[in-house]
Amino acid sequence: MKIDIALLPQETKGMDLSDTVCIVLDIFRATTSIVTSMSNGCNMMVPVLSFEDAQKIGAKMESVLFAGERKSVRIEGCNLGNSPFEFCQETVQGKNIIMTTTNGTVAIKSTDGAYLTLIGSFLNAKAVCQQATTYGKDILIVCAGTDGLFSLEDALCAGLLVQILSEGCGMVLSDSAYAAMLMYAAGQGALVETGIVSRNGQRLRELNRIDDVEYCMQINTLTVVPQYVSGKIIIDN
Amino acid sequence: MKIDIALLPQETKGMDLSDTVCIVLDIFRATTSIVTSMSNGCNMMVPVLSFEDAQKIGAKMESVLFAGERKSVRIEGCNLGNSPFEFCQETVQGKNIIMTTTNGTVAIKSTDGAYLTLIGSFLNAKAVCQQATTYGKDILIVCAGTDGLFSLEDALCAGLLVQILSEGCGMVLSDSAYAAMLMYAAGQGALVETGIVSRNGQRLRELNRIDDVEYCMQINTLTVVPQYVSGKIIIDN
Numbered sequence: 001m002k003i004d005i006a007l008l009p010q011e012t013k014g015m016d017l018s019d020t021v022c023i024v025l026d027i028f029r030a031t032t033s034i035v036t037s038m039s040n041g042c043n044m045m046v047p048v049l050s051f052e053d054a055q056k057i058g059a060k061m062e063s064v065l066f067a068g069e070r071k072s073v074r075i076e077g078c079n080l081g082n083s084p085f086e087f088c089q090e091t092v093q094g095k096n097i098i099m100t101t102t103n104g105t106v107a108i109k110s111t112d113g114a115y116l117t118l119i120g121s122f123l124n125a126k127a128v129c130q131q132a133t134t135y136g137k138d139i140l141i142v143c144a145g146t147d148g149l150f151s152l153e154d155a156l157c158a159g160l161l162v163q164i165l166s167e168g169c170g171m172v173l174s175d176s177a178y179a180a181m182l183m184y185a186a187g188q189g190a191l192v193e194t195g196i197v198s199r200n201g202q203r204l205r206e207l208n209r210i211d212d213v214e215y216c217m218q219i220n221t222l223t224v225v226p227q228y229v230s231g232k233i234i235i236d237n
Numbered sequence: 238m239k240i241d242i243a244l245l246p247q248e249t250k251g252m253d254l255s256d257t258v259c260i261v262l263d264i265f266r267a268t269t270s271i272v273t274s275m276s277n278g279c280n281m282m283v284p285v286l287s288f289e290d291a292q293k294i295g296a297k298m299e300s301v302l303f304a305g306e307r308k309s310v311r312i313e314g315c316n317l318g319n320s321p322f323e324f325c326q327e328t329v330q331g332k333n334i335i336m337t338t339t340n341g342t343v344a345i346k347s348t349d350g351a352y353l354t355l356i357g358s359f360l361n362a363k364a365v366c367q368q369a370t371t372y373g374k375d376i377l378i379v380c381a382g383t384d385g386l387f388s389l390e391d392a393l394c395a396g397l398l399v400q401i402l403s404e405g406c407g408m409v410l411s412d413s414a415y416a417a418m419l420m421y422a423a424g425q426g427a428l429v430e431t432g433i434v435s436r437n438g439q440r441l442r443e444l445n446r447i448d449d450v451e452y453c454m455q456i457n458t459l460t461v462v463p464q465y466v467s468g469k470i471i472i473d474n
Binding site: 007149150151152155156173174175176178179182183185186187194197198199 | 431
């Protein structure tokens with residue numbers, strides 16, 4: 001079983017993913033918020049590329065909330081932004097959430113055509129790895145990055161996933177998988193501090209959202225594994 | 238002064254590098270062989286994209302040797318391949334070498350338009366960093382990668398360069414620079430072993446060239462800093 005990492009979603013262009021399980025990571029903050037939301041009883045989430053698309057799709061649905069963010073700030077007219085603290089049980093339970101974020105949505109959609117796409121984060125690291133290995137397929141971890149550039153926090157989480165996945169037998173690591181594992185080995189002792197020096201971490205600090213950084217870098221606090229199936233994020237029970 | 242890493246040469250597309258010093262790395266083996274060759278008294282090296290281009294340019298020059306490699310093997314008709322051991326003093330002293338390699342040449346040419354391009358490797362790590370900082374410009378380390386994919390050994394060397402460069406004052410690291418530094422911190426204790434598990438390292442092992450891997454991962458054994466100026470690689474005395 002091969003483990004590979006796309007350090008940026010544009011690397012998936014032209015890849016045949018039909019026999020590959022993808023795990024998408026956008027640590028600050030889209031996939032962390034999705035995992036939190038689905039763990040708090042959200043019924044379904046629909047990732048879309050624009051707020052206009054969100055409004056069109058939402059108009060046909062019941063119990064709808066809109067979540068949208070651009071440059072780390074909530075889009076005007078949305079019920080929710082992109083902070084995981086907004087996706088609490090009282091707000092999201094039983095709801096359908098249409099979501100558009102700067103990088104996370106693009107990364108999730110870059111895996112269209114994959115055998116299966118799972119939503120990962122530090123919070124559900126162990127659970128998403130266990131789920132990913134049950135299919136006997138190659139695994140591609142897709143890092144969202146930021147505006148087409150490499151993001152440290154996504155690669156660090158990818159390194160943790162590789163570390164967990166490579167505890168299994170017969171795993172073959174690509175160069176990027178090996179590199180991320182080394183990176184995580186060196187960074188794990190000061191994970192939040194490393195998160196804060198990243199470009200997105202600095203942006204969140206400027207917005208007084210250090211609490212988001214700390215929340216997003218908790219390991220194995222949740223066990224849900226959201227799946228992206230036919231354009232929708234659900235929990236497969 | 239900002240330090241950034243292009244983990245693949247295609248990341249430089251669209252970048253304005255006119256105020257940036259670039260350091261190009263293709264550890265296995267193009268830039269290591271260039272540094273070796275220039276240290277051994279080679280007069281000039283000309284990186285070109287094809288053997289046909291090499292022959293056209295070489296026809297107008299004296300004391301010419303052709304160096305060419307595809308998939309780690311010497312191109313038929315070339316005097317030299319891509320192993321640093323071929324670029325010994327007896328062979329290269331006073332010679333002009335026209336060179337075409339799978340990834341290194343492309344990476345060097347991807348920096349066309351930069352304020353200055355320097356050729357780096359583990360061998361001249363300290364020297365190339367000292368040279369790069371003398372201009373007061375931002376620094377971009379360009380990793381050659383392999384066939385458009387991330388290469389572990391290039392990123393490891395980039396991490397060493399970031400470690401050396403960040404000993405200076407007021408250096409601002411990009412996410413990729415920080416990531417490579419973490420990677421190197423975790424990998425430096427077993428550098429050759431890590432080089433061998435990389436995709437290119439495995440390829441060299443298959444070709445019985447472990448000696449190349451070992452040679453290419455020696456740190457600070459040479460002090461030359463080749464520059465790529467107007468399409469030619471020279472030593473600026």
